Amino acid sequence: MSAQQTVLFDAPGPRARRRILIGNVVGALIVLGIAAVVVVALANKGQFAADLWSPIFTASAWQDYFIPGLKNTLRAAGWAIVGAVIFGLILGSGRLARSRTVRWISGVVVEFFRAVPVLLMMIFFWLLLGFNQVPEPAFLAVVIALILYNGSVIAELVRAGVGNLPRGQSEAGLAIGLTGGQTLRSIQLPQALIAMLPALVSQLVVVLKDSALGQIISYPELLRAAQIFGNGHANNLQTLTVAALVFIVINWVLTAVARWLSRFLQGRTSGATATGPGIGNPVAGAGAGGKGPGHRVVAGEPGGAA
16 A cells, blocks of 8 residues: 555554455445345346347347437537537636636636536527527537536646646746746646546546436437337337446446556656546545645636636
8 A cells, every 4th residue: 555545544454454355245245135136026027038138139229229329429429528628728728817807707607517517508508509490409409518517627627737737837937938828838738638638538438428418308319219219119128228338338448548548647747647537536636726745826827826
């Protein structure tokens, strides 16, 4: 166990490790017991019958439902992540600007869109675009909502990435005659983006999962396609299980990529790499623009208090 992991508590001794092992074994047995009860109950209700599962593995099921739904999911997620990165870079730079007014406006926008539920934004834009007869209102509503929410999260990732850079990075830029804005764009942001790249990749998982909310507004993504297929063949449980497995596989691959990037990029930038929310250790002080050890926050400087 590393020194960083033992700052707040002592490493467990032999007795503590035995208790932890016993607790893990007992917990695993309880989970397996619950799973067995569920499986038996489903079997008694005939949910494992071949006639309920066989329609899922036909060519028409995948050609007409699952693959088109997956394409729509990836389409919405792809546009959303590109827009969210651009939106996040703009807002993140705004939160690091020297102008107090720009920092305040950027902060209000970020906190507002982080606080509003994604589903609520999707419904709002779906009704707004549909009322104005804009083509593909469901698709645009999903993309816009995901851009606004995830762009706000990425803005905080950018701010945290710049904040975790050593103070000497900005001082070096100022020493060679660059302005604060030039230092931010030319020196700090490139390093911060490298450090935050694993977190950005892991944010793809959030975008991909949140795109499933589009089924509420009739966007034909994977979950919606699975529901339609399940309603037509009276096997909703089986169809949704397959859709869930597809989501799990894609999200697992993205999570593995984020972990690999975190290890690969460690030491290639002066900022600490992080795999992102829910995956590994989050960047310290991400919500408040946390600084590295010994870093003094000065309001009005890049990375200073908003």
